[in-house]
Amino acid sequence: MDEFASLQQSIERLIRIKCSNYKEDYIKRRILSRMRLTNTADFEAYHKYLLANPQEHDLLRNALTINVTKFFRDPEVFEVIRREILPDLARRKNAIRIWCAGCSTGEEPYSLAILAHELMALHQNVTITIHATDIDTGVLQKAMAGIYDRKTLENVDERRLRKHFIAHEDGTFEVRPHLKNLVKFREHDLMSGVPISRYLDAVTCRNVTIYFTEKQKNDLTHLFHSALAVDGYYVIGKTEYLAREVEHLFVPYNAVQKVLRKAA
């Protein structure tokens, strides 16, 4: 077995990520980025490093899943958005603006767009715009094309699939124009400030900050606080939390689903 194949076996055993689920080229690029950061010269040296350094397991897992996303990832969070957050916003205003920061290939903003479309059907005076940003232009191109395979859509039920997607003959599904029109994609580095006008009604920033230092995370919390209107909603990833220094900026709304609100 060659060194790369044997490294893949260790990755599957230690990190429980099935390399065969990904394109080989993608896996190689991610491992190469870890090799640069760990000063290891080739796959064999990196393999030894991985076996000897348990802390590398998490870092490699994060590197491999950096753009990973899916429609309605953590469906319970989207239920809170559907049942509570959007109806609350619609009661208070007509033009609702949401920022989806670190949107990757578009599954998260389009999931929000599905909920927005359903709400707008009930409240015809309400418009919802989703501003979706990411630092990676490659993922944004895929997001704008809006073509997905069945796997990433597994949390989308048949009714929504038929209503919001065009089924192509090759088995992929394309987001219909009425959803695409609700989402404005834009390249943006979160370290460079707020890219749209402030007083936003909600911000989602989920599973983005895994590589950020504590200082960067806290700066980002300040940034989102400044971007939101008072009482605006802030949704973070299921495994994420606010550091003590910045906790006072938000009040918990749903602690389990990691939804917060901007404190007055």
Ligand SMILES: C[S@@+](CC[C@H](N)C(=O)[O-])C[C@H]1O[C@@H](n2cnc3c(N)ncnc32)[C@H](O)[C@@H]1O
């Ligand atoms: C794991 S994906 C999360 C996608 C989605 N939010 C979700 O939870 O399913 C993380 C995304 O954050 C983006 N990202 C990382 N650093 C960023 C930065 N400094 N500014 C903007 N986006 C960033 C990456 O390009 C990647 O697409």
